[in-house]
Every structure is written in structure tokens, then in C-alpha cells.
Amino acid sequence: MHVEDKFTAETWPAAPEKQTLEGKNKFLGFWLFLGGETVLFASLFATYLALKDKVPNAEHTLAKDLFELPIVFVATMLLLTSSLTSVYAMYHMKNFNFKKMQLWLGLTVLLGFAFLLLEIYEFNHYVHEYHHTFTSSAFGSAFYTLVGFHGGHVAFGLLWIVTLMVRNAKRGLDLYNAPKFYVASLYWHFIDVVWVFIFTVVYLMGMVG
Amino acid sequence: MSTYAQKKGFGATVWDYLTTVDHKKIAILYLIAGGLFFVLGGLEAMFIRIQLAVPNNDFVSAGLYNEILTMHGTTMIFLAAMPLLFAFMNAIMPLQIGARDVAFPFVNALGFWLFFFGGIFLNLSWFLGGAPDAGWTSYASLSMASEGHGIDFYALGLQISGAGTLMGGINFLVTIINMRAPGMTYMRMPLFTWSTFVASALILFAFPPLTVGLFLLIFDRMFGSNFFDVANGGNTVIWEHLFWIFGHPEVYILVLPAFGIFSEIFATFSRKRLFGYSSMVFATVLIGFLGFMVWAHHMFTTGLGPIANAIFAVATMAIAVPTGIKIFNWLFTMWGGSIKFTTPMLYAVAFIPSFVGGGVTGVMLASAAADYQYHDSYFVVAHFHYVIVGGVVFGLLAATHFYWPKMFGTMLNETLGKITFWLFLIGFHLTFFIQHFLGLMGMPRRIFTFLPNQGLDAGNLISTVGAFFMAIATLILLYNIVVTSVKNEKVGNDPWEDGRTLEWAIPSPPPFYNFKQLPLVRGLDPLWIEKMEGKKTMTPAEPLGDIHMPNNSFTPFMISLGLFVAAFGALYREDYHWGVMVLIAGLGITLLSMFVRSVKDDHGFHIHKEDLLNDDDKGGKA
Ligand code: HEM
Numbered sequence: 109m110h111v112e113d114k115f116t117a118e119t120w121p122a123a124p125e126k127q128t129l130e131g132k133n134k135f136l137g138f139w140l141f142l143g144g145e146t147v148l149f150a151s152l153f154a155t156y157l158a159l160k161d162k163v164p165n166a167e168h169t170l171a172k173d174l175f176e177l178p179i180v181f182v183a184t185m186l187l188l189t190s191s192l193t194s195v196y197a198m199y200h201m202k203n204f205n206f207k208k209m210q211l212w213l214g215l216t217v218l219l220g221f222a223f224l225l226l227e228i229y230e231f232n233h234y235v236h237e238y239h240h241t242f243t244s245s246a247f248g249s250a251f252y253t254l255v256g257f258h259g260g261h262v263a264f265g266l267l268w269i270v271t272l273m274v275r276n277a278k279r280g281l282d283l284y285n286a287p288k289f290y291v292a293s294l295y296w297h298f299i300d301v302v303w304v305f306i307f308t309v310v311y312l313m314g315m316v317g
Numbered sequence: 318m319s320t321y322a323q324k325k326g327f328g329a330t331v332w333d334y335l336t337t338v339d340h341k342k343i344a345i346l347y348l349i350a351g352g353l354f355f356v357l358g359g360l361e362a363m364f365i366r367i368q369l370a371v372p373n374n375d376f377v378s379a380g381l382y383n384e385i386l387t388m389h390g391t392t393m394i395f396l397a398a399m400p401l402l403f404a405f406m407n408a409i410m411p412l413q414i415g416a417r418d419v420a421f422p423f424v425n426a427l428g429f430w431l432f433f434f435g436g437i438f439l440n441l442s443w444f445l446g447g448a449p450d451a452g453w454t455s456y457a458s459l460s461m462a463s464e465g466h467g468i469d470f471y472a473l474g475l476q477i478s479g480a481g482t483l484m485g486g487i488n489f490l491v492t493i494i495n496m497r498a499p500g501m502t503y504m505r506m507p508l509f510t511w512s513t514f515v516a517s518a519l520i521l522f523a524f525p526p527l528t529v530g531l532f533l534l535i536f537d538r539m540f541g542s543n544f545f546d547v548a549n550g551g552n553t554v555i556w557e558h559l560f561w562i563f564g565h566p567e568v569y570i571l572v573l574p575a576f577g578i579f580s581e582i583f584a585t586f587s588r589k590r591l592f593g594y595s596s597m598v599f600a601t602v603l604i605g606f607l608g609f610m611v612w613a614h615h616m617f618t619t620g621l622g623p624i625a626n627a628i629f630a631v632a633t634m635a636i637a638v639p640t641g642i643k644i645f646n647w648l649f650t651m652w653g654g655s656i657k658f659t660t661p662m663l664y665a666v667a668f669i670p671s672f673v674g675g676g677v678t679g680v681m682l683a684s685a686a687a688d689y690q691y692h693d694s695y696f697v698v699a700h701f702h703y704v705i706v707g708g709v710v711f712g713l714l715a716a717t718h719f720y721w722p723k724m725f726g727t728m729l730n731e732t733l734g735k736i737t738f739w740l741f742l743i744g745f746h747l748t749f750f751i752q753h754f755l756g757l758m759g760m761p762r763r764i765f766t767f768l769p770n771q772g773l774d775a776g777n778l779i780s781t782v783g784a785f786f787m788a789i790a791t792l793i794l795l796y797n798i799v800v801t802s803v804k805n806e807k808v809g810n811d812p813w814e815d816g817r818t819l820e821w822a823i824p825s826p827p828p829f830y831n832f833k834q835l836p837l838v839r840g841l842d843p844l845w846i847e848k849m850e851g852k853k854t855m856t857p858a859e860p861l862g863d864i865h866m867p868n869n870s871f872t873p874f875m876i877s878l879g880l881f882v883a884a885f886g887a888l889y890r891e892d893y894h895w896g897v898m899v900l901i902a903g904l905g906i907t908l909l910s911m912f913v914r915s916v917k918d919d920h921g922f923h924i925h926k927e928d929l930l931n932d933d934d935k936g937g938k939a
């Protein structure tokens with residue numbers, strides 16, 4: 109099978125992301141990249157745990173007084189749902205249903221965007237209500253770096269998926285772009301998994317004290 | 318855009334190299350850039366040794382000494398040793414597994430340009446207000462106190478070049494997993510390919526902690542955060558951990574490929590199959606694995622407590638076991654072989670006692686209690702130069718002579734090569750052996766001068782004399798390269814006549830598609846197997862057909878350039894109002910180039926069967 113080949117729903121292969129050598133390479137390379145990203149976030153988590161609640165004096169707000177469950181819960185739900193919608197998108201990709209794939213990807217982007225807005229609101233809230241900033245304490249630096257790195261990943265993912273959607277809007281699926289969509293959705297799941305850990309380690313454990 | 322119908326003008330050649338995605342050309346770029354940085358780092362080393370030649374010397378000032386020392390270590394590790402290894406990995410590994418290119422040719426070029434711009438950025442510090450001066454380890458307690466922009470150059474420069482290295486690592490991993498020729502099973506892969514594989518895995522998992530550490534440093538120094546600011550709740554030991562979680566695997570990233578190179582050389586010039594191939598593979602993987610469990614042996618005196626120290630001491634000593642396995646396998650490979658003492662083989666033979674010397678001091682250092690005495694003394698300096706020079710640099714010099722004909726189609730002069738070898742070997746031991754004793758007598762590392770009549774005078778002078786031997790050896794090597802390139806006597810497929818692996822089955826240098834037909838691999842040392850059956854070449858595994866090749870691209874250069882520009886913006890953000898603009902512009906260039914890459918289809922091109930047939934006189938038969 110060849111990148112330039114035209115397909116119908118009947119001839120479309122079962123694992124379109126791995127039909128060409130380029131696709132196979134991309135698939136494996138991206139998994140390895142995510143391995144490296146895992147270590148990156150692990151290092152950030154370790155740094156955060158070492159510096160949690162490390163503040164210069166008693167006037168600074170600590171984790172247990174800072175975080176509020178409702179907003180973080182909504183954010184978590186948004187991101188988890190966006191992972192689900194990207195699964196649907198890939199389901200339609202495998203069935204050669206380009207329109208539906210785009211639709212679900214669009215939904216994924218919307219949910220991701222909502223998550224990002226909520227995060228911006230949240231950060232803004234901490235800064236103005238609690239004077240908890242990037243430069244106010246080691247705790248603040250570690251918090252914004254860890255959660256901000258994740259937010260940065262979300263923002264990059266949004267740009268990436270939108271670029272793919274727009275670029276391929278007119279021409280539909282082929283073996284050249286199928287691996288691209290697939291890899292982008294892998295990335296999106298990864299972001300989601302990282303968030304689950306942030307939710308647990310930063311917010312839940314933070315509220316316990 | 319193929320190298321096929323290439324114009325040969327100078328401008329065209331430069332453009333070709335700026336846009337190339339061919340692993341063999343990228344290898345040459347790595348070799349040139351890494352070689353330049355090696356010479357630069359060598360010059361810095363000479364300045365260090367001149368300053369320390371006699372007591373109370375004032376060849377350089379204390380502050381400048383710190384900068385030279387820092388830049389020496391940083392340059393040698395990040396900009397010389399690793400890129401030079403990458404040069405040989407790029408040039409040889411795809412040939413050894415019978416591949417036509419690496420998995421991601423575009424990313425390969427991107428990795429090179431990131432490394433290159435990062436290295437240039439770091440070295441521009443010399444002209445822009447002063448180089449970093451907190452040592453190559455840049456401990457936060459020193460680096461936060463360092464004035465000027467030196468440390469900023471360090472953090473930003475290494476961040477950029479580190480990204481390039483990470484990409485290179487992923488690329489090699491995927492290449493080895495996905496692109497092996499028919500019959501090239503894992504347990505038939507040459508040891509250099511195996512060690513490239515393991516070193517790449519180490520890069521993948523060791524570089525992200527460095528990335529994070531550097532980000533924290535950048536944020537603290539340039540964006541007002543408090544990670545290492547104790548008064549605001551920060552903790553400098555975090556840097557030490559992150560740095561050494563990267564740093565110890567890093568030393569194995571350096572030395573494992575050198576082990577691989579030596580394994581090839583021992584087998585080739587003993588004209589025997591490598592002894593204990595499977596145990597060699599096992600030992601390589603085990604070293605890679607254990608390499609992640611020992612980082613705190615660099616922090617025995619930090620105060621982690623006796624339990625942590627004990628665990629890390631034992632783990633460290635355990636690495637000596639797989640290393641010992643390798644040493645014995647190399648010895649047994651030579652045992653009973655019909656040995657040819659070519660220049661590469663001389664390096665290989667000299668490597669064994671030199672490296673074992675470094676291993677022995679390593680185990681001494683690993684005894685945590687004793688390390689309280691050795692730590693931060695010249696004893697440590699002697700240790701790591703024995704392993705890094707005796708292991709990595711010897712390996713690089715050996716590879717330069719061994720693979721030169723494959724990369725450039727002409728042999729380096731053997732007589733000059735042997736002169737280089739002897740001068741370098743003598744100079745090396747003269748320089749560093751005595752440093753063990755200087756350390757034991759109490760000379761601390763990283764001091765810019767010392768007092769007379771404390772038992773340190775003679776030792777330091779001897780050490781400096783040795784350094785000059787190594788400098789002369791390097792000059793002779795450079796002379797050798799020039800003479801050889803001018804003469805340019807072409808050689809055939811297998812210039813050493815004893816080649817065992819696939820790279821020796823194709824022309825030197827190989828055609829840009831490497832293998833006209835992919836070879837059929839029938840066992841370990843595939844070419845040797847064919848030779849033993851009286852054949853000269855490999856049996857093809859496929860009929861002659863069209864070959865798919867990637868297009869050249871200028872985008873990798875632009876992506877890297879963008880980050881280079883952005884780094885200046887970050888650095889000068891607080892000094893000048895244009896800093897922010899430059900930062901944004903630089904990131905814009907990078908993102909835009911990535912966007913272009915993403916939306917522009919790149920299907921590559923095909924070399925047609927007919928052209929391949931016409932190409933017969935150029936060789937390229939599998
Ligand atoms: C049996 C193997 C080895 C053991 C047991 C070992 C052990 C050690 C220990 C305990 C230290 C810390 C000493 C101190 O700072 O007080 C050290 C430092 C060092 N080792 Fe090794 N080592 C081994 C092999 C290697 C290899 C193969 C390399 C490089 C190719 C290497 C490179 C270094 C470097 C660069 C340092 C000094 C880093 C610095 O502080 O700047 N070692 N080694």
C-alpha cells in the first residue's frame with residue numbers, strides 16, 4: 109500500500125496508521141517520545157513535592173487553603189471527556205469516516221479550549237485572591253511550573269489538532285495523514301493521563317494538607 | 318533534489334549541506350562541528366594546564382580560570398564527545414543494519430542544527446560579557462550567585478542542544494527497531510549498533526531531567542522564580558539530583574558507544590568473531606539499566622544520610638561486574654586471534670588497561686566513607702579523565718581512523734596515525750596518572766593556583782608536560798587529515814580487508830541510497846559469512862526496484878535558528894526593552910517553520926530502477 113493511494117471505506121485498512129513505513133516509524137517514535145515526556149513530568153512532580161508549601165513566611169497561603177474542589181473537578185471532567193471524544197474520532201478514522209472524525213476532533217478541541225480557559229481563570233484567581241504567584245515563593249514557582257507545563261502542552265495540542273483539521277479539511281483521509289491524526293490523539297491521551305496525576309498529587313493531596 | 322545530478326559549485330555544496338537529510342552527510346556535519354568544539358575544548362584544557370604548571374602562576378586570573386574550566390568541561394561533554402559519537406552513529410549504524418537511511422531523516426537534520434546553534438550560543442558568551450563560571454555541573458549554590466550572563470548562556474545553550482540530542486536518540490531507536498534489513502535479527506546486530514541502541518535509550522530517559530533542571534535554572538535566573546532561592550523556600554539540592562540523574566547516565570551514553578566501537582575493532586583485527594557476543598549484549602543492556610540507579614554517588618558528601626549512601630555505594634560497585642564481563646570478552650577475542658596492529662587496534666589495546674585504571678578508581682570512589690576524602694580532589698579529576706579519555710576519546714580516535722575510509726573513501730596515513738597514537742597515549746598517562754597522587758596529597762579540584770613547596774609542584778609540572786604531548790598528537794592528526802584529503806587516494810569497499818559487517822560490503826563512501834538492493838543477512842558478521850563461502854558481496858534480499866528517498870529541507874535550520882534568536886531575547890529580556898520582542902520573534906520563527914513543515918506535504922522522491930542500473934560503475938551492489 110502506498111501513501112498516495114486513494115481509498116474507499118471498503119479498501120481502507122484496519123490499522124491505517126501503521127500501513128506505511130513512515131507511519132510505523134512515526135507511531136513508534138511518538139511512543140518513545142511520550143516515554144521521555146513521562147520522565148520530564150516525573151521530574152516536575154518530584155520538584156513540586158519537594159517544594160510543596162515551602163514559603164518564606166506565614167503570610168503565604170498553603171495548598172490546603174488554596175485549592176477548591178469544584179473548579180478543579182469541572183476541569184478534570186472537561187479533559188477526561190475530551191479524551192473520550194478523541195477516542196470516537198479515532199474510531200471514525202479507522203472506519204474511513206472523515207466527516208465524523210472531524211466532528212469529534214472539533215468537539216475535543218472545544219473541550220480542551222474550555223479546560224484551558226478554566227485554568228487561566230483559576231490561575232488568575234490565585235494571583236489576585238491569594239497573592240500566590242510564580243515569584244512569590246518556591247511553592248508558587250513549583251506549582252505554576254508543573255501545572256503550567258501541562259497547560260502549555262494542552263495549548264500546543266490544540267494548535268496541532270486544529271492545524272491538522274484545517275490542513276486536511278478538503279482532501280479527506282489517506283495513508284499520509286492517518287498516522288498524523290493518530291499520533292496527535294495519542295498525545296492528547298497523554299496530556300489527559302498527566303492531568304489525572306496532577307489532579308491527584310497536586311489538588312487532592314494538596315487539599316488533604 | 319537528488320545528489321544525483323548535483324551541481325558541484327561551492328555555493329551548491331554549502332546549500333546541499335545546509336538542507337541535507339542524508340545520514341552520511343549529517344555525520345560529516347557532526348564530525349566537523351564536533352571536531353571544532355574538540356579543538357576549542359582542547360585549547361581551554363591547555364590554558365588550564367599552563368596556569369597550573371607552576372605554583373602562584375598568573376597566566377590567567379582566578380575569575381577567567383573559572384570560566385575556562387567551566388567551558389572546558391561543558392564543551393568537551395556536550396559539544397565534542399557526544400556530537401563526535403553521533404557522527405559515527407549516523408555514518409555507520411544505518412549501514413550496519415542494512416538500512417537506506419534513518420527513520421526520521423528530517424528530524425536527524427533538525428537534531429544536528431539544534432546542537433550546532435546551542436553550541437554556538439554557549440560559546441558566544443566569551444564575546445558577550447563572559448562565559449559561565451560555575452563548573453560543568455553548575456551547582457545552584459554557585460550558579461545563582463554568578464554575576465553577568467554566563468550561566469544564562471549555559472542554561473539556554475544546553476537547553477537547545479539538549480533538545481537536538483534527545484531527537485537524535487529517538488531517531489536511532491526507531492531506526493534500529495524498524496529498519497533492519499531482512500535477516501538482521503536483534504541478536505545478529507553488530508555491537509556498535511547495540512551500544513547505539515542502549516545509549517539512545519539512555520538519552521531518551523536521562524535528558525528530560527536535565528531539561529527540567531535547566532528550565533528551573535532559567536526560570537530562577539531570568540524570570541524571578543525561587544526554586545533554588547533558600548530564603549524564599551527553595552532548595553539547591555534539587556538541582557544536584559536532577560543534574561546527576563541525568564549526569565551519571567550521561568557518562569554511559571558516552572562510554573557505551575565507545576565500547577561498541579572497540580568491540581568492532583577487536584573482532585576485525587583479531588580476525589575472529591567477538592568472544593561472548595550474547596554476554597556482551599547482556600552486559601551492555603545491564604550497564605544501561607544500572608546506570609540509572611547510581612546518581613547519588615556524586616552526592617555522598619551532600620548529606621543524604623548513611624542509608625542512602627550505602628545503597629548507592631553498593632549499586633555503583635555492582636556496575637563493575639558487567640563492565641568486567643566486557644573487559645574479559647575483549648581479551649578473549651584477541652586470545653588466539655591473528656592480530657593486526659593497525660592504528661585503530663592500537664587504540665583498542667591501549668584502551669583496556671587505561672579504562673580499567675579508571676574503573677578501579679571508580680570503585681574506590683564508590684566506597685562512600687572513603688569518598689569523603691577523595692571528593693572534590695584531583696583524585697576525582699584523575700578518575701573521570703581515565704574513563705572519559707581512556708574510554709571515550711580513545712574510542713573516538715580509533716573510530717576516526719577505522720571509519721575514515723568508509724566515510725570519505727580514502728585511508729588516513731597509518732604511520733602518522735601511529736605517531737599520533739603513541740604521543741597521545743604517553744601524554745594521557747603523563748597528564749592524569751600523577752593527578753591521582755596530587756589528589757591524595759590534598760590538592761582540591763577547581764582551584765586556579767597553589768602554593769609552592771607543598772609537595773604539589775613536581776606533579777603539576779609533569780601533568781602539564783603530558784598535556785602538551787596530547788596537543789601535539791592532535792595537531793599531527795589534523796595534519797594527517799589534511800594530507801590524506803589532498804592526496805585523496807580512493808579505496809574500495811573493504812579497505813581494511815578484514816571487514817565483517819555490512820558497511821564493508823558497499824562502496825566507500827556509499828552511494829546516497831546506501832544499498833541498491835537490501836542485503837540478506839544470514840548471521841552475525843554477515844559479510845564475513847559470505848567471505849568464508851568464497852563470495853565477495855552480500856546476496857540481495859530483494860529484486861532491483863525503485864528506491865524511495867526523502868527530500869532535502871531547509872526547515873530544520875530555520876526551526877533551530879528561531880530558538881537561537883529566542884534565547885537571546887530571554888537572556889536580555891530584563892536588560893533591554895527589545896528583549897521580549899526578540900524572544901517572541903524567535904519563538905515565532907520556530908513555530909512558523911514547524912507549521913510550514915506540518916502543512917506542506919513531503920512525499921520524497923523515487924530513484925528509478927533504470928537509473929540504478931546505469932549507476933552500476935559507481936557500485937552500490939548489495
Ligand atoms: C565502574 C565504574 C565506575 C564507578 C564505580 C564510578 C564511580 C564514580 C564516583 C563514586 C564518582 C564521584 C566521585 C566524587 O565526586 O567524589 C565518580 C565521578 C565521575 N565519574 Fe565515575 N565511575 C565509574 C565509571 C565512570 C565512567 C565509565 C565514566 C565516563 C565515561 C565516569 C565519569 C565520571 C565523571 C565525569 C565523574 C565526575 C563528575 C564531576 O564531579 O564533575 N565514571 N565516578
Ligand SMILES: [Cu+2]
Binds near residue numbers: 564565611612615
Ligand atoms: Cu557517576
